[in-house]
Amino acid sequence: MIDERLRGPYYRATLSEIRADVEARGPVAVAEDALTAINRINPELNAFVYVDPDDVRAQARALAEIDAADRGPLHGVPVAIKDLIDVAGYPITLGSKVYAERVAEQDAEGVRRLRAAGAIIVGITLTHEFAFGPTGDVSAYGAAHNPHDLTRMTGGSSGGSGAAVGAGLVPLALGTDTGGSIRIPAALCGAVGFKGAHGAVPTAGVFDLAPSMDHLGPIALDVEIARLGFEVLSGATVTPQTTFVARRQDISQVPYVDPRVAALVIDAAASLGASTGDDPVGLGDWAxxxxxxxxxxxxxxxxxxxxxxxxxxxxxxxxxxxxxxxxxxIDEATFAAARAAGDELRSELQRRLGDDDVLVSPTVGITAPPIGERETVVEGASGATRAIVTNLTTRWNLLGFPAISVPCGDIDGLPVGLQLVAKPGSESALFAAAAAWEARRTR
Structure with missing residues (x-):
């Protein structure tokens, strides 16, 4: 539970409530509320690294002039953008002193699509430097702080976006995901994070980390908003679907999974119909x-x-x-062998998984560690924090499979994430499973 002083105007809001508020009060009042909340809460979260109030108000005034028939699906909705994704005229520094003076010349394609859908770009959120880190506490701007406990990591690298959505400062934010960088902060901050199949969302105007593994996607308050964000970004429609087949992922080889996290996820999998008596789906040699x-x-x-x-x-x-x-x-032969191994497993899983199959696992095997921690102890065993938080996410970037993290309860007040994965082309089943779990969890 987030302390009341850290809750923004969108804390636990639904898409229908957000749209009703925009309809009733207009984009200008909505934008002003977002700016007020950011000004009040961000000094403690350090989620935003740049906000231009005059530009935000200008965007809102322009949206207020649009006729109802011409409004997009995100009309008047405040959205935050990770400091890796170009926004025209804004300083986009990639979280680094190297680019301290950099100003984006034009919008990234994803930002352009958000604007076309009616979103208000309210600010730029902190990234782990160059998006190369899953902890969210190494950048030219310092560390982002987890709204559930300000001494804890947000996760990364999209830590500012995770914190901003988790606290309800915005209902939707853009992140990037090369090894879990959308899903990890979503899990640790109590939000929903989705990455589509590799290439589903264009990354033009996004600074590369590892192009064959890079993904752009939404961090959102709930599954419905995440789905809408993905549809806007990808230009595709996720066909409404209620059917899916939940299957537990075999994580027996994965070290440093807190048994309390595993227990929450096993219960969630059972709730979704995955029998605890069935053999979990093996995914080859994890290490x-x-x-x-x-x-x-x-x-x-x-x-x-x-x-x-x-x-x-x-x-x-x-x-x-x-x-x-x-x-x-790393020589070319070693690199090529690693790529080939990923290609082989991708082909194998595409054959083995049905169109409605959804794999279930934790997103992260632990809750948010303290900011600055680099060695974490789980059940008496110590390991590198960076490796522990990415143990369950990175393979899906190598394989390019769509994956979503949804909240799955908490341990000592810190959120746990449930990761759902499907093969490319099965995003409808993935969102169906995520929505079903969300409905069960909030009942």
Whole structure:
């Protein structure tokens, strides 16, 4: 439960309530409420790194002049944008001193589509530097703070977007996801985070981390808003569907899963119809797949950054440049073998999974660690925090499968996320399962 002083105007709001409010009071009043809440709450959350109140008000006034028949599906809805995604005229610094003076020349394609749908861009949210970190506490702007406990991580790299939505400052925010960077902050901050199949949402105007694994997608208050955000971003319609087949994912090889988290997810899977007596779906050698994903991500990140890093190393956060520089030692044969292993498992799972199959697992095996923690203890065993929080998410970026994280209760007041995964083309089943779980959880 979030302390009342940290709750924004959209805390636990529904899409119908948000639309009714815009209809009743108009975009100008709605935008003003969002600005007031950001001004009041953001000093504690550090979710937003840039807000231009004059521009926000100008957007709202322009939307107020649009005839009802011409309004888009996000008319008057405040939306936040991760500091990796270009917004024309805004400083988009990628969370780094390297680009401290950078101003975007034009909107990213995803931002353009949000504007066309009627969204109000209310500000830029904190990213882990260059989106290369799952903790959300390493950037030129410091750490984002989890609204459920200000001493805890938001997760990353889309930590500011996760915190902004989790606190209800906005109902929808954009994030990117290369190894879990939408789903992890959504899970740790109590929001919904969705990444579609690789390539489903255009990434033009988004700074690359690892292009073959990069995804753009929404972090939202609930499943309905996440679905709408995805439809706007992708230009596709998710066909309404109520049928799905929930199947437990075998996570027996995955270390550092808190038994309390596992218990919540097993109960959720059973609620969705996955029998605890059935054999869970095995996904091959977990350790090898994790290593392959790390190989691809690190090598591609090094290729993106090599020229910049060689000149501006001193302006990078040390933790980030050390990770990127690790790609220097990965040769082409090792990289190709890792890509091939991912291709092989992708093909295998596409054959094994039915069109309505939805795999169920935790999103993150633990709740939010303290800000700055780099070694986390789970059941007496210590491991690297960065690895622990990405243990269950990264493979789906290597494979390019759509995945969603939805809230699944809490442990000691800190949210737990339920991850649902389907094969590409089965987004309707995925959203059906997510909506079904959300309805059961909130009853």
């Amino acid at each position: 090898r797949m994790r290593a392959d994903a790390a190989t691809v991500m690190t090598r591609e990140a090094f290729v993106v950054h090599q020229d910049i890093l060689d000149v501006h190393r001193e302006d990078y956060q040390r933790e980030v440049w050390e990770r990127i520089d690790g790609g220097r030692e």
